[in-house]
Amino acid sequence: MADVRAEVENPQEQTGPVKILITDRIAHEGVAFLREQLPDAQIDERPGLKPEQLKAIIGEYSALVVRSETQVTSDILTAAHNLRIVGRAGVGVDNIDTAAATRQGIIVVNSPTGNIMAAAEHTIAMLMALARHVPAADASMKANKWEKSRFLGIEVRNKTLGVIGLGKVGMAVARRAQGLEMQIIAFDPFVSTEQARKSNVTMLSLEDVLKQADFITLHTSLTSGPNGTRGLISEKELAMMKPGARLINCARGGLIDEEALLKALNEKHIAGAALDVFSQEPIRDNALLQQLIAHEHIIATPHLGASTEEAQVGVATDVAEQIVSVLSGGFPRAAVNAPLILPETLKILQPYMVLVEKMGRLYTQLQPEPLRKIELTYSGEIASYDLRPLQAALVKGLLESVSEAHVNMINAQVLAKEWGIEIVEQKSTTPAEFANQVTLRVSSESGSNTNKDDYVNVISGTVMHNEPRIVQVGPYWTEFVPEGPILFCRNIDQPGMIGLVGTVLGKAQVNIRHMDVGPSERKARSYELARPTESALMVISVDNPIPEWALDEVNQTGTIYGVKMVNL
Numbered sequence: 001m002a003d004v005r006a007e008v009e010n011p012q013e014q015t016g017p018v019k020i021l022i023t024d025r026i027a028h029e030g031v032a033f034l035r036e037q038l039p040d041a042q043i044d045e046r047p048g049l050k051p052e053q054l055k056a057i058i059g060e061y062s063a064l065v066v067r068s069e070t071q072v073t074s075d076i077l078t079a080a081h082n083l084r085i086v087g088r089a090g091v092g093v094d095n096i097d098t099a100a101a102t103r104q105g106i107i108v109v110n111s112p113t114g115n116i117m118a119a120a121e122h123t124i125a126m127l128m129a130l131a132r133h134v135p136a137a138d139a140s141m142k143a144n145k146w147e148k149s150r151f152l153g154i155e156v157r158n159k160t161l162g163v164i165g166l167g168k169v170g171m172a173v174a175r176r177a178q179g180l181e182m183q184i185i186a187f188d189p190f191v192s193t194e195q196a197r198k199s200n201v202t203m204l205s206l207e208d209v210l211k212q213a214d215f216i217t218l219h220t221s222l223t224s225g226p227n228g229t230r231g232l233i234s235e236k237e238l239a240m241m242k243p244g245a246r247l248i249n250c251a252r253g254g255l256i257d258e259e260a261l262l263k264a265l266n267e268k269h270i271a272g273a274a275l276d277v278f279s280q281e282p283i284r285d286n287a288l289l290q291q292l293i294a295h296e297h298i299i300a301t302p303h304l305g306a307s308t309e310e311a312q313v314g315v316a317t318d319v320a321e322q323i324v325s326v327l328s329g330g331f332p333r334a335a336v337n338a339p340l341i342l343p344e345t346l347k348i349l350q351p352y353m354v355l356v357e358k359m360g361r362l363y364t365q366l367q368p369e370p371l372r373k374i375e376l377t378y379s380g381e382i383a384s385y386d387l388r389p390l391q392a393a394l395v396k397g398l399l400e401s402v403s404e405a406h407v408n409m410i411n412a413q414v415l416a417k418e419w420g421i422e423i424v425e426q427k428s429t430t431p432a433e434f435a436n437q438v439t440l441r442v443s444s445e446s447g448s449n450t451n452k453d454d455y456v457n458v459i460s461g462t463v464m465h466n467e468p469r470i471v472q473v474g475p476y477w478t479e480f481v482p483e484g485p486i487l488f489c490r491n492i493d494q495p496g497m498i499g500l501v502g503t504v505l506g507k508a509q510v511n512i513r514h515m516d517v518g519p520s521e522r523k524a525r526s527y528e529l530a531r532p533t534e535s536a537l538m539v540i541s542v543d544n545p546i547p548e549w550a551l552d553e554v555n556q557t558g559t560i561y562g563v564k565m566v567n568l
């Protein structure tokens with residue numbers, strides 16, 4: 001069973017050492033950690049690659065490390081045949097097409113806390129610089145001037161700071177600003193008034209924050225779509241700002257309509273703005289942005305929020321650790337697109353993951369038909385765990401033999417949806433037939449399993465001595481280890497049937513490893529006589545594949561039917 005955490009096997013078999021590509025500059029501590037922990041890996045630092053250069057080489061790599069500069073687009077990802085993880089040495093992942101990565105089963109990780117303080121302190125530096133014209137005064141001094149009266153500033157004490165986005169950075173900024181004796185008001189639709197009140201922050205509507213604050217600082221992530229934050233501060237919002245107020249953006253450039261900002265500054269509606277981030281980075285020859293940063297009431301820094309020694313060491317080692325973990329078959333600490341399962345839980349679930357994947361494979365091989373709805377029932381103690389890995393294992397088992405898709409825990413749900421498969425789960429901690437049992441009930445294309453040979457609508461299994469066992473197939477009770485080549489057939493429940501099959505297999509020089517004949521009713525297991533017209537399911541595990549002529553011979557007996565070979 002392959003590990004569904006982060007599929008180790010690659011669709012295009014990779015030869016040679018594992019390769020890691022670093023395309024933005026990260027602290028050397030992170031690179032050193034990778035080298036130390038993965039001594040056989042090839043680690044290439046190639047900052048400044050053009051998109052077409054990155055696309056040309058990305059296929060060789062298992063891991064990619066970036067900051068905010070490299071654009072990891074879906075186009076790049078289509079060429080990333082061996083990529084298993086993208087590590088963002090920082091917070092914002094808006095430069096990574098995470099939806100495309102998810103579809104391809106690529107884990108995206110970031111460092112959610114490594115540079116929070118750096119970003120918050122830079123915001124405070126921007127706040128003070130805006131209030132006291134520090135950069136302009138410095139430039140004037142360097143031009144050999146002494147313009148004492150030109151740089152009259154304001155105090156921040158007793159002023160109101162409006163925080164838009166009261167997350168990790170926003171809250172750190174609020175705390176620091178409280179130390180400067182500022183009043184803090186905030187807008188964040190996902191933070192409760194009560195929670196904010198405990199930190200002495202007053203939650204208001206966006207409009208009220210804009211109208212009341214002397215300084216506005218932005219700390220939301222950049223998201224697109226109808227409820228996204230792109231263009232959150234546009235002409236209308238700028239117009240709502242208090243005349244003479246100041247704006248700070250150390251989050252993402254796209255949050256502000258930069259043209260509208262330039263207009264508001266030119267009209268002297270707001271007194272100034274401090275920008276660390278821009279809609280295009282680097283700015284290069286973007287005329288609007290050049291005009292904006294040249295404005296006398298703008299303070300600009302080249303996306304320096306995270307650029308402290310401490311933060312860079314923090315984010316680089318944070319991401320390096322997660323890359324080592326994932327490439328070694330473990331879990332990332334901060335995956336943006338993967339559910340987090342604790343290693344202890346995974347250890348318990350592992351044999352059930354094997355079981356469920358085999359149940360999926362068995363179903364697809366016995367009943368190769370488009371699926372529509374699957375009901376997974378868990379009973380026993382197993383039902384009390386986080387069972388997402390089992391669902392992923394099931395999708396993998398079901399789709400692997402019929403699709404090119406590389407299924408793993410990251411993309412299992414997306415792929416199931418694409419295939420139009422609805423998966424519902426039922427959980428009960430009360431044991432059923434076995435202490436822990438997983439049952440798969442399937443509805444195929446027609447919506448019900450009505451055709452004559454369509455008996456495999458239920459497969460049930462358990463784990464015994466850490467080994468998966470299938471205990472029910474359709475109406476038949478059975479017990480076998482789902483492993484290797486297995487012959488499935490049904491027979492009229494009467495004497496001589498086992499002998500018939502045994503003789504043919506003997507003739508074909510096929511060794512039987514295990515055999516189980518399951519009646520269609522549980523009570524027949526207690527050696528009561530079954531009625532002669534009843535059928536039974538024969539499950540015969542063999543050491544080597546059975547030749548076609550032997551399968552035909554078994555099929556022609558008249559009393560044995562539905563002969564099918566599966567490979568688990």
Ligand SMILES: NC(=O)C1=CN([C@@H]2O[C@H](COP(=O)(O)OP(=O)(O)OC[C@H]3O[C@@H](n4cnc5c(N)ncnc54)[C@H](O)[C@@H]3O)[C@@H](O)[C@H]2O)C=CC1
Pocket residue numbers: 091092093112115116119164165166167168169170187188189190191219220221222228229232250251252276277303304305306307
């Ligand atoms: N300039 C730099 O170098 C750095 C920039 N950042 C950026 O700062 C931003 C914030 O980072 P964190 O605080 O770590 O993120 P976070 O996820 O902890 O906080 C974001 C907050 O924004 C809120 N939010 C979402 N939509 C909103 C909306 N429409 N209006 C108001 N609030 C909304 C969320 O509820 C959340 O509380 C991110 O964009 C990140 O990329 C972070 C570190 C360094």
Ligand SMILES: O=C(O)C(=O)COP(=O)(O)O
Pocket residue numbers: 067068069089090091092093115303304305306307
């Ligand atoms: O972590 C973030 O979100 C940042 O914006 C920092 O970006 P950077 O790593 O400095 O390119």
